[in-house]
Amino acid sequence: MSALAYALSDTMVLAKRSLLRIPRAPDLLLSFTVQPIMFVLLFVYVFGGAIDTPGYEDYTDFLMPGIVAQTMSFGGFVTALGLAEDLKKGLIDRFRSLPMSRSAVLAGRTLADVATNTISLAIMIAVGLIVGFRFSSSPFEVVAGIGLMLLFGYAFSWVFAYFGLTASSGESAQAIGFIVIFPITFISSAFVPVDSMPSWLQAIAENNPFTTVVDAMRALWVGAPAGNDIWGAVLWSLGLTAVFAPLSVARYRRAVSA
Amino acid sequence: MQDAAIQAEGLRKSYGNVEALVGIDLEAPAGTILGLLGPNGAGKTTAVRILTTLLPPDGGAARVAGLDVVRDAARLRARIGLAGQYAAVDENLTGRENLEMVGRLYHMGRAASRERADELLERFDLTDAGQRLVRTYSGGMRRRLDLSAALVARPPVLFLDEPTTGLDPRSRIGLWETIEDRVAAGTTVLLTTQYLDEADRLADRIAVIDHGRVIAEGTSDELKERVGGERLEVTLDDPRHAEIAISALAPMVDDRPTCDGTNLHLPIRRGRGAIAEAVRRLDTAGVGIDDIAVHRPTLDDVFLALTGHTAEEAAEDGRPPDAEPREERAAA
Ligand SMILES: Nc1ncnc2c1ncn2[C@@H]1O[C@H](COP(=O)(O)OP(=O)(O)O)[C@@H](O)[C@H]1O
Numbered sequence: 001m002s003a004l005a006y007a008l009s010d011t012m013v014l015a016k017r018s019l020l021r022i023p024r025a026p027d028l029l030l031s032f033t034v035q036p037i038m039f040v041l042l043f044v045y046v047f048g049g050a051i052d053t054p055g056y057e058d059y060t061d062f063l064m065p066g067i068v069a070q071t072m073s074f075g076g077f078v079t080a081l082g083l084a085e086d087l088k089k090g091l092i093d094r095f096r097s098l099p100m101s102r103s104a105v106l107a108g109r110t111l112a113d114v115a116t117n118t119i120s121l122a123i124m125i126a127v128g129l130i131v132g133f134r135f136s137s138s139p140f141e142v143v144a145g146i147g148l149m150l151l152f153g154y155a156f157s158w159v160f161a162y163f164g165l166t167a168s169s170g171e172s173a174q175a176i177g178f179i180v181i182f183p184i185t186f187i188s189s190a191f192v193p194v195d196s197m198p199s200w201l202q203a204i205a206e207n208n209p210f211t212t213v214v215d216a217m218r219a220l221w222v223g224a225p226a227g228n229d230i231w232g233a234v235l236w237s238l239g240l241t242a243v244f245a246p247l248s249v250a251r252y253r254r255a256v257s258a
Numbered sequence: 259m260q261d262a263a264i265q266a267e268g269l270r271k272s273y274g275n276v277e278a279l280v281g282i283d284l285e286a287p288a289g290t291i292l293g294l295l296g297p298n299g300a301g302k303t304t305a306v307r308i309l310t311t312l313l314p315p316d317g318g319a320a321r322v323a324g325l326d327v328v329r330d331a332a333r334l335r336a337r338i339g340l341a342g343q344y345a346a347v348d349e350n351l352t353g354r355e356n357l358e359m360v361g362r363l364y365h366m367g368r369a370a371s372r373e374r375a376d377e378l379l380e381r382f383d384l385t386d387a388g389q390r391l392v393r394t395y396s397g398g399m400r401r402r403l404d405l406s407a408a409l410v411a412r413p414p415v416l417f418l419d420e421p422t423t424g425l426d427p428r429s430r431i432g433l434w435e436t437i438e439d440r441v442a443a444g445t446t447v448l449l450t451t452q453y454l455d456e457a458d459r460l461a462d463r464i465a466v467i468d469h470g471r472v473i474a475e476g477t478s479d480e481l482k483e484r485v486g487g488e489r490l491e492v493t494l495d496d497p498r499h500a501e502i503a504i505s506a507l508a509p510m511v512d513d514r515p516t517c518d519g520t521n522l523h524l525p526i527r528r529g530r531g532a533i534a535e536a537v538r539r540l541d542t543a544g545v546g547i548d549d550i551a552v553h554r555p556t557l558d559d560v561f562l563a564l565t566g567h568t569a570e571e572a573a574e575d576g577r578p579p580d581a582e583p584r585e586e587r588a589a590a
Pocket residue numbers: 273276277278296297298299300301302303304305586587588
């Protein structure tokens with residue numbers, strides 16, 4: 001077998017390992033099934049009445065692309081937690097002593113995140129439809145939106161991989177992720193129209209790449225004007241991956257378990 | 259020895275301004291066990307990490323199984339097995355899944371990995387537990403699984419970092435026997451330990467390390483000789499017979515005997531048969547004895563003689579042997 005074939009096989013072995021743990025550690029399961037449901041319901045029913053979204057049928061149509069994008073950006077926390085734990089338990093030492101691909105541990109975890117993100121996404125869309133969300137675009141665009149979300153989630157898995165290998169524990173990796181990513185997702189067009197914000201905040205929100213991604217999703221799912229947002233969102237996702245994947249692999253190559 | 263399986267020269271490694279290794283030389287001929295004996299913080303794990311390609315040395319060179327640990331790292335990994343200081347097994351997989359995963363990562367193929375996993379589970383008395391999640395395992399079972407994971411690919415060189423720390427005595431002896439089996443089958447083992455009896459029992463040669471340097475090296479017997487040879491301890495029935503006893507035993511004695519009350523301490527050249535000979539001589543001289551024994555110096559005595567402190571005392575300065583893994587990371 002070629003080196004590439006081995007790398008793929010190593011990645012699949014490790015992705016399977018990451019997925020096997022999910023039904024076995026139900027606490028994780030809650031965070032990417034129940035939590036997104038809760039968010040959708042809270043936003044729709046608590047804020048829905050108070051937030052004006054001119055140009056949209058109702059707040060649910062405005063919210064869904066935003067909250068889905070936010071959930072995808074956090075899906076990678078499973079990777080951060082897992083890697084931090086592997087470091088602590090000495091598993092990274094074991095993996096690094098094996099004749100396997102140097103990127104497989106990370107590629108396997110981030111790939112497993114795509115599977116769990118798919119589950120979150122399906123659950124959120126189902127709940128959204130139940131509370132009144134309607135796609136108002138072509139089936140092709142709906143599918144393209146799903147693809148964009150998985151790509152975007154994948155990019156963030158690499159960001160989290162880096163946090164997981166850098167932080168001193170799973171908890172602190174999660175905390176760093178939360179502190180960095182949470183504000184980025186809120187100071188954007190995800191939950192409220194940008195022009196309802198104070199003007200200094202508008203400047204930040206308009207230039208926030210997360211706004212680009214959310215606007216791209218609105219274009220793909222509810223037929224909002226797209227501009228360059230779709231390409232922008234794809235480029236941002238690819239760019240994040242292109243930066244954080246090599247950074248994380250470099251980190252992994254030097255990582256030594258506690 | 260032209261084909262030493264493990265050979266290190268002048269290995270150095272610092273973490274920031276902590277000098278973990280300050281130039282150590284090691285050598286283990288193929289098919290032998292090299293014991294790295296030292297207290298906590300001596301640099302054992304650092305040495306193991308360098309030899310298993312996990313950590314690049316700051317200086318010096320090392321070859322394992324004929325391959326350079328830095329230049330040939332990728333090829334070397336196919337020829338070593340590592341069981342680190344803490345059982346590195348996935349809690350959320352079963353024992354069998356853990357071993358299969360390791361087999362797949364050594365690129366053994368699906369069927370071969372499964373077969374090897376079953377074989378190892380059986381050998382390590384884990385067949386029944388093999389279907390259970392590892393998080394239900396006891397410490398001893400995890401250790402055994404960890405060691406089996408290191409053996410999956412039948413590597414010619416095996417690194418075991420404190421393999422019995424935290425184990426109960428029975429599991430410890432079981433693990434010792436397994437290690438001896440592997441060596442009988444031709445495997446070379448580097449084993450680190452804080453336990454003197456473990457090094458004494460297992461290692462063909464022992465390197466005593468302290469503060470990042472090898473302070474003594476040799477067989478267990480050679481090390482013991484450095485703190486003096488063996489001693490015949492005789493307890494007399496009657497202290498007034500001391501003079502007679504000493505002159506009766508004079509031909510056997512190597513150095514000046516000492517005497518306190520009924521107890522005689524006589525340095526002797528060779529322990530074998532010494533008791534029988536001493537009993538015969540004392541009997542002929544008509545000296546009654548209450549007790550007689552040969553005292554062989556322990557590695558504890560060796561450590562004390564070499565460093566001025568015992569290994570246990572040094573260990574107490576550091577973290578306890580079964581403390582939680584440290585949190586700090588190496589950024590090489
Ligand atoms: N990742 C690390 N960062 C900083 N210091 C370290 C690290 N690993 C080990 N050390 C220090 O290096 C020395 C040797 O440690 P180690 O090789 O783990 O010894 P041993 O395994 O014999 O207990 C100790 O002083 C230890 O505190």
